[in-house]
Amino acid sequence: MSALHPGLPGLNGMETKHRNQTLGPLLRNFPWGNCGHSVLDNFTLFAANAIVVLVMAMVFFIAGRARNEVYWDSWGLANVVIGFALLTFMFERFLPDVLTTLLPNSLLVLGFSLRWQAARQFEKRSAPRYVMLLPAVVFVAFCAVPPIYSSYASVYSTVNIVLTVLAAGCTFEFWRNRSDRKLSRTGMIIAYGVLTGMFAARTLQGLLATNDMARHIPDDAILTIHLSVALFHVTASGAFALALAYERDATELRRLASRDGLTGLLNRSAFETRAMAFIRANPELPFALAIFDLDHFKRINDLHGHAAGDRTLVACAQAFDETFDDNAIVARWGGEEFVALLSGLSSAEAAHAVETLRAKISRLAVPADNTVIHPSLSAGICHSDCGSRDLEHLLSHADSGLYAAKKSGRNRVKQIVNAAA
Structure with missing residues (x-):
């Protein structure tokens, strides 16, 4: 992505000579001061920025075609606008005075407004185009005031105030989601933060x-x-934007691989992995395993259709999320079956939590054509204080409890009180 500035002086010989006379002693004190004049040539630095920002624009447009994400187009367009601003600064001596004052600065403000829009789109926040155009419109209107326009120092201060706010806005957009702890996000925050300071x-x-x-x-x-x-x-910022998008996509792919596509709960494989990891990491912490099965689910599909059956499963999955706390590991076990590991609960507390869920499910009213479906479920529980902490062993006994609940009339909970091998 890019960053840069209001008005490069006309590069005629007199101005270059004046710059060298006034800055030569100072610049020689920099570590690179004796490396040759070309290293410090601002025209070359402008050109380098323009080339890189336009190349990154092409990369962003290509990424947008491949990923079909709107923020790539916004970033690409922002870079194109900023690139033209830089070229205008480089050759401003060929422009009339009014354009020299307003055109490159306005393009720069517009470019960074589009950067802010892209940052908000990337973070999945609203970014209306008219709001993004507002800073450039306000800047031009403000500079049209005669006392401001007549003083380039005022124009210069104004444009840099606006650019500071826009760069800070981009920094803030990436900072807000820092909880994902992605290294590339830290890189983006630093890249925009340094520019804000400048x-x-x-x-x-x-x-x-x-x-x-x-x-x-x-x-x-x-x-x-x-x-x-x-x-x-x-x-x-260009490199870290691509890296952050890659990291986020990789995270999403891992999430999708571990989730049931319909309910959003963990799938069976992910549940087994997380449950075994929990048991290994918490050898003393009590927990319960519960298996659930929706009663007469085949009848729901036969009478109301599979779409209604799917809505029923989704409604039940939401009830799981609302009932159990964040420490619970919940999954769709397969078909109309669910499973949950409830950590840190006593046997009685686990039974109460499962009973609360059963009651909540029984109160659901799922719309289906001209009627509503009132589902129910049966559940079996086995607690870790029953003589075993082996996942497969406890699941087997919880399944026995489920079978007993169904055999005794369904829509009830049965707890296995002795799971010793």
């Missing part, structure tokens, strides 16, 4: 400048530092 520093420079500032950006050491930081930002 824009803020240039705002201070504009506020401290006198009103006789030439009608172009000061070609000084601060500009050189800023363009170097911008080049880091362009490269780092």
